[in-house]
Amino acid sequence: MAGSPATVKPTPILKDELDIVIPTIRNLDFLEMWRPFFQPYHLIIVQDGDPSKTIKVPEGFDYELYNRNDINRILGPKASCISFKDSACRCFGFMVSKKKYIYTIDDDCFVAKDPTGQQINALEQHIKNLLSPSTPHFFNTLYDPYREGADFVRGYPFSLREGVSTAISHGLWMNIPDYDAPTQLVKPLERNTRYVDAVMTIPKGTLFPMCGMNLAFNRELVGPALYFGLMGDGQPIGRYDDMWAGWCVKVICDHMGWGVKTGLPYIWHSKASNPFVNLKKEYKGIFWQEEIIPFFQSVKMSKEATTVQKCYIELSKEVKEKLGKVDPYFDKLADAMVTWIEAWDELNPSSAEKPAK
Amino acid sequence: MSVVNNIEDGEIDIVIGALHSDLRPFMSAWKSIFSRYHLIIVKDPDLKDDLQIPEGLSFKIDIYTKSHIDKVVGSSTSIAFSGYSCKYFGFLVSRKKYIVSIDDDCVPVKDADSFLIDPVAQHLRNLATPATPFFFNTLYDPYRNGADFVRGYPFSLRSGITCALSCGLWLNLADLDAPTQALKPEKRNSRYVDAVMTVPARVMMPISGINIAFNRELVGPALCPALRLTGEGKVRWETMEDIWSGMCVKVVCDHLGLGVKSGLPYVWRNDRGDAIESLKKEWEGVKLMEEVVPWFQSMVLSRTATKAEDCVAEMAKRVKEQLGGSDPGFGRAAEAMMDWVELWKKVGSGPSPV
Numbered sequence A: 001m002a003g004s005p006a007t008v009k010p011t012p013i014l015k016d017e018l019d020i021v022i023p024t025i026r027n028l029d030f031l032e033m034w035r036p037f038f039q040p041y042h043l044i045i046v047q048d049g050d051p052s053k054t055i056k057v058p059e060g061f062d063y064e065l066y067n068r069n070d071i072n073r074i075l076g077p078k079a080s081c082i083s084f085k086d087s088a089c090r091c092f093g094f095m096v097s098k099k100k101y102i103y104t105i106d107d108d109c110f111v112a113k114d115p116t117g118q119q120i121n122a123l124e125q126h127i128k129n130l131l132s133p134s135t136p137h138f139f140n141t142l143y144d145p146y147r148e149g150a151d152f153v154r155g156y157p158f159s160l161r162e163g164v165s166t167a168i169s170h171g172l173w174m175n176i177p178d179y180d181a182p183t184q185l186v187k188p189l190e191r192n193t194r195y196v197d198a199v200m201t202i203p204k205g206t207l208f209p210m211c212g213m214n215l216a217f218n219r220e221l222v223g224p225a226l227y228f229g230l231m232g233d234g235q236p237i238g239r240y241d242d243m244w245a246g247w248c249v250k251v252i253c254d255h256m257g258w259g260v261k262t263g264l265p266y267i268w269h270s271k272a273s274n275p276f277v278n279l280k281k282e283y284k285g286i287f288w289q290e291e292i293i294p295f296f297q298s299v300k301m302s303k304e305a306t307t308v309q310k311c312y313i314e315l316s317k318e319v320k321e322k323l324g325k326v327d328p329y330f331d332k333l334a335d336a337m338v339t340w341i342e343a344w345d346e347l348n349p350s351s352a353e354k355p356a357k
Numbered sequence B: 001m002s003v004v005n006n007i008e009d010g011e012i013d014i015v016i017g018a019l020h021s022d023l024r025p026f027m028s029a030w031k032s033i034f035s036r037y038h039l040i041i042v043k044d045p046d047l048k049d050d051l052q053i054p055e056g057l058s059f060k061i062d063i064y065t066k067s068h069i070d071k072v073v074g075s076s077t078s079i080a081f082s083g084y085s086c087k088y089f090g091f092l093v094s095r096k097k098y099i100v101s102i103d104d105d106c107v108p109v110k111d112a113d114s115f116l117i118d119p120v121a122q123h124l125r126n127l128a129t130p131a132t133p134f135f136f137n138t139l140y141d142p143y144r145n146g147a148d149f150v151r152g153y154p155f156s157l158r159s160g161i162t163c164a165l166s167c168g169l170w171l172n173l174a175d176l177d178a179p180t181q182a183l184k185p186e187k188r189n190s191r192y193v194d195a196v197m198t199v200p201a202r203v204m205m206p207i208s209g210i211n212i213a214f215n216r217e218l219v220g221p222a223l224c225p226a227l228r229l230t231g232e233g234k235v236r237w238e239t240m241e242d243i244w245s246g247m248c249v250k251v252v253c254d255h256l257g258l259g260v261k262s263g264l265p266y267v268w269r270n271d272r273g274d275a276i277e278s279l280k281k282e283w284e285g286v287k288l289m290e291e292v293v294p295w296f297q298s299m300v301l302s303r304t305a306t307k308a309e310d311c312v313a314e315m316a317k318r319v320k321e322q323l324g325g326s327d328p329g330f331g332r333a334a335e336a337m338m339d340w341v342e343l344w345k346k347v348g349s350g351p352s353p354v
Helices: A031-038 A068-081 A087-096 A122-131 A181-186 A219-225 A241-256 A275-298 A308-323 A328-347 B024-034 B066-073 B083-093 B119-128 B178-183 B216-222 B241-256 B275-297 B308-323 B328-347
Strands: A018-024 A042-047 A062-066 A101-105 A109-111 A166-175 A199-201 A214-218 A259-269 B012-018 B038-043 B061-064 B098-102 B163-172 B196-198 B211-215 B259-269
Touching: A018 A087, A018 A122, A031 A109, A031 A122, A042 A087, A062 A068, A062 A087, A068 A087, A068 A328, A087 A101, A087 A219, A087 A241, A087 A328, A101 A122, A101 A219, A122 A166, A122 A214, A122 A259, A166 A219, A166 A241, A181 A275, A214 A219, A214 A259, A219 A241, A219 A308, A219 A328, A241 A259, A241 A275, A241 A308, A275 A308, A308 A328, B012 B083, B012 B119, B024 B119, B038 B083, B061 B083, B066 B083, B083 B098, B083 B216, B083 B241, B083 B328, B098 B119, B098 B216, B119 B163, B119 B211, B119 B259, B163 B216, B163 B241, B178 B275, B211 B216, B211 B259, B216 B241, B216 B308, B216 B328, B241 B259, B241 B275, B241 B308, B275 B308, B275 B328, B308 B328
Parallel strands: A018 A042, A018 A101, A042 A062, A166 A259, B012 B038, B012 B098, B038 B061, B163 B259
Antiparallel strands: A101 A214, A109 A259, A166 A214, A199 A259, B098 B211, B163 B211, B196 B259
8 A cells, every 4th residue: 555654653552541341141252363463452351140159350450349239239229220131231331431532342242353354453543543533424435535555535624624522433254244134034154344444524514323332432532422221121122222322322422523433444254143033023113203303303512511421411301302202112211311411410520520521 | 237226238328528638548457347327528629729539439429529519508508518517418418317427637556456346336236226325324334245234223214215416535636635645746546445335315415526426317407517617627626516505415315305414435546736736726626625515415405306406506596696696606506507508407407419
């Protein structure tokens, strides 16, 4: 690749500014493969399911681990907002972290290889994505202009070239793609083998399905908006936790003037969950989605929503008012959203609420 | 194979604007890909020398020159079909459903085995498959082999809408503006991004005219040769006509419920021109864009505009009223847009005027 050699700066590893949050119910064997990339970082393990089970963390990692008993102890009655028997419980890890950035990854995600055969340091790419601006106001046809080897194209207004702060970096998956149950049933053998060498900003006003398997974000900016909802045990729906968080956070980022990137890095997703089990979990979501999407597409934050927490509380009121009639679940969810913010503020009292840019 | 995704070869015109008189290297490079289609070559009216086309080509070519343009368009129009704008004459007189247009300084990309990558086939695939502008699919084009809609994508939005415009990209000399290229004169694009995606609704973008394809039946009139820089030249760094036209097309597509895709195919763009030289001229274009982008972004057309030409007519009026005062270039663009709509009504359909 052509390019002037002198100006490549090493990516800061943010060793003391980033936590890796991993929800798990099985084991953490996958960490062995990630060791060269993850070892410098602090891990927050959120153990789902039976708290009496011991989950072994491989030697040499610096970590804190929370099981359900810990969550109940720390949050008291507010623990009701944290899902049980669903990877949605990961957001507890976001709440207890004290770091500026979070990378969250599923325990069935491994290191992928790029087309040259090199192992992909997913964390490094996420950091690059988060530390460079986003461009949500005008689409750049050569994708992320801040990437080495790319730039703004002819016709791109200069006044928009500074970009905005990046709040979210959404990575993708080789091998088992993130399909819903119906698609999995129709295409059980389809694997994602296409490496798309791009990062791009999702434009302002455009919603997307945010997958929590390989996700990084600026916790200081949008942490409170990344509540993964009420899923799993005792709930009528599952596998929509990250979707819900993604729609909420995108609306809030659009309002606050922050960017969301998607594309690289890829991880290797090894496990295809059972599509019949998935169908049962997703079933209600497939119908509710049809109401939820227009809701998010039309929701407007008021001028007084000047912090993420205020945006989120406003959103919860809209959810109650407009989605409550779809199903009583949304009433409960709206209440849980408020509980989440209360819990967040309790656990993070010194974090000055971040105002809009 | 004469049908790609239900589009027959006979439904396509390849339109080339000839800004160079010697088209022999260009035609040789594209021969194997273009030979099954009908070609329209429009010679830049400012080009003095005769066009040189290789002998013995087996395909159908129609060549239009200044005399054709003068005959069809006459002098009553404010549109200048010179420079890159000459290709719009080809769009006007074509009678095919789909048009693919590539600049005459581009050649096909070679893959790792030195086979030519066919951008026409990819453009046609893009136009023949639906676009999905209402919700972003994180695995990009869901209709591609090996891809699909991801979890969380609403089912009611999975049938998509008709794609009316396909915007391709460029390896080697990317379509950067003069200041950017002048700052990094050695910079070349070597990154092949294996994706096509729909540009979401109401999102504006710079649409480059270097490598595009469109459904002429649906949006032909919306690609209009309107904005001319006073110092407009014969290299892309000295023009904005396609960028302006692109903004119009995107607004029209968003309004009419049509999709725009961006990404594959790539063409290889040969080195040409001097960015630093062009800096002096492009600056005017750069300034104009600053005003124009927010204006296009807020454009809402009336419900009665149900066809592309109605949309363009309405936009032309607004350009005149709302932008005309700030720069004479906009006033002229508005005139050109109105003339274009008239021209399109007169000779854009029915028997060929040439």
